[in-house]
Amino acid sequence: MASKFSQSFKVTRQAPELIAPAELTPKEVKKLSDIDDQEGFRFQVPVIFLYRNNHPSPAMEGRDPVKVIREALSKALVFYYPLAGRLREGENRKLLVDCNGEGVLFIEADANFSLDELGDEIHPPFPCLDELLYNVPGSDGILGCPLLLIQVTRLLCGGFILALRLNHTMCDGYGLVLFLNAMEEMAQGKPTPSVTPVWQRHLLNARNPPRITHIHHEYEQxxxxxxxxxxxxxxxxxxxxxxxxxxxxxxxxxxxxxxxxxxxxxxxxxxxxxxxxxxxxxxxxxxxxxxxxxxxxxxxxxxxxxxxxxxxxxxxxxxxxxxxxxxxxxxxxxxxxxxxxxxxxxxxxxxxxxxxxxxxxxxxxxxxxxxxxxxxxxxxxxxxxxxxxxxxxxxxxxxxxxxxxxxxxxxxxxxxxxxxxxxxxxxxxxxxxxxxx
Known part of the structure; x- marks a missing residue:
């Protein structure tokens, strides 16, 4: 894949835009859990999905994937509105999310190749990831930055690539899947997600005072x-x-x-x-x-x-x-x-x-x-x-x-x-x- 596209691979991107929730959402400050708050989770996770156009579902048939995903994203953020906010630090560097509705970053793009040209087996590493998931300058920090970046790239074959970058302090893999499933349901015209998102980060806060009963090598500095x-x-x-x-x-x-x-x-x-x-x-x-x-x-x-x-x-x-x-x-x-x-x-x-x-x-x-x-x-x-x-x-x-x-x-x-x-x-x-x- 790397050698085949080192010279011919090209992606044309539109200017990044902020996608806010489709409706007004609560303006509040929420604390992250003590698990979310760990120093080791303060990084961005890149995720990528590659889709063919040979068996589209009714939700996507004949529709522009960029438009579908942009609208679904905006609607899903109504229910997952903390993801549209910004992180800041409180006392003792405790992470807080300011639910201000500023929105997440979204990029529309087009590529000059088809999915079949990527080879028979598609898997990491993706040598062109920086083209499929553009690092918008100033967006990759932890504090005061968008918590989610999404780029949707149309392919010549009618397929598309959905790449995203998530601030790990906000979600784990399961949590991200819940959000993506909500987007899918919004794309299908459903008014609400089948699984209601729950914040309740206090459930995973440590006892006060903490009670440590075992040696935990994983937390040693x-x-x-x-x-x-x-x-x-x-x-x-x-x-x-x-x-x-x-x-x-x-x-x-x-x-x-x-x-x-x-x-x-x-x-x-x-x-x-x-x-x-x-x-x-x-x-x-x-x-x-x-x-x-x-x-x-x-x-x-x-x-x-x-x-x-x-x-x-x-x-x-x-x-x-x-x-x-x-x-x-x-x-x-x-x-x-x-x-x-x-x-x-x-x-x-x-x-x-x-x-x-x-x-x-x-x-x-x-x-x-x-x-x-x-x-x-x-x-x-x-x-x-x-x-x-x-x-x-x-x-x-x-x-x-x-x-x-x-x-x-x-x-x-x-x-x-x-x-x-x-x-x-x-x-x-x-x-x-x-x-x-």
Missing amino acids: LDDSNDTLHTTNPNDLDHKSFFFGPEEISSLRNHLPPRLKNSSTFEITIACLWTCRTAALQLDHNQTVRFSCITSIRNKGSGIPLPQGYYGNAFGYPAACAKAGSLCGSGLGIRSGVGEEGEGADERRVFEVGGGFDGDEGAAPPVYGGTAGAMSLISFCMKFQRMDGKNGILIPISLPKSSMVRFQKEVKKMIAQGASMEDLSEMKQSEKLLCKL
């Missing part, structure tokens, strides 16, 4: 001053996606001792990536590394009854820790590093993984729908079907270019070794333990 992932020039980063289908998972499963053969596909995949990524970064063997996995608390028996329409951040990211040497020296059967790091251990956040999602804006299901790619410390796990019909998991990874070369070799080697293993019965189970993620 880390010194990233010597972290190459932070100091690497963005132009020196490489971005690739890795597919894990039934054959790859079977090969990786062969690395496990018999009593761990029932580990989930997710556990096996992430154990592979965490191990190979740590090896590719060539960290000191005594350095403690950390993996965090985004875990939703919705409907998980957490004791916090969140309403169905709650669209704020509602997840934690528990962490697993291990010494780099232990992690890289034992394939997927590693000594557990949890609790083994000593006082003052040099620890860094190495890897965080979240889930992906699909979207439907009144058109046929998208060819691709989900996050636009990985960031240096964060990746996403998405269901994906290849052109050959194989279903699996697609995970985009971002690393310095030299590390990416090593990472690809490590993954390939681990899968190849697993495919050639025939007898694992002699593995010493007392010395091997899959780090449960």
Whole structure:
């Protein structure tokens, strides 16, 4: 995709505009929850959906997708009016949303290519993302900026691309899907969303005073001053996606001792990536590394009854820790590093993984729908079907270019070794333990 469109790819954009709610909405100031308010959520998340024109729904048939989405957006903001406001800080940097109805940014655009020209398989990385989701100058901050940016790009084939950028403090993936579903319903002519949006961010505020009963590695402040992932020039980063289908998972499963053969596909995949990524970064063997996995608390028996329409951040990211040497020296059967790091251990956040999602804006299901790619410390796990019909998991990874070369070799080697293993019965189970993620 990158080489094919490096010279011919072109997008013509109209001037950005602010889309306000279609009706008057309450003018008030709302506090975000203590989960929303975390420093680690103060960033923008790019998401992209690509649609063909071959099976349009009645809501889209013969209609301009730009007009449909612009109108649906305005109507949906009546119910999700905080998204049309602006963030500011209160006492102790507490985030507040000023529901002033200023609106969200919207860009109308046209491209000089069809969807088929993007290739047989469409997935991250999207090398032309800056054209499909234009960074309006001054719009990408956290405070005092639009909380949502949407660009709709018409394609020559009649399809279109919907790309958006969301301020993560306002919503998680589930919350964004609720909002997109409301837009779809507005596009279909429904007067109200089928799921009523709920604010109630106080439900996820900490006790006063807080009561901490466990060690939470994920909340420890880390010194990233010597972290190459932070100091690497963005132009020196490489971005690739890795597919894990039934054959790859079977090969990786062969690395496990018999009593761990029932580990989930997710556990096996992430154990592979965490191990190979740590090896590719060539960290000191005594350095403690950390993996965090985004875990939703919705409907998980957490004791916090969140309403169905709650669209704020509602997840934690528990962490697993291990010494780099232990992690890289034992394939997927590693000594557990949890609790083994000593006082003052040099620890860094190495890897965080979240889930992906699909979207439907009144058109046929998208060819691709989900996050636009990985960031240096964060990746996403998405269901994906290849052109050959194989279903699996697609995970985009971002690393310095030299590390990416090593990472690809490590993954390939681990899968190849697993495919050639025939007898694992002699593995010493007392010395091997899959780090449960």
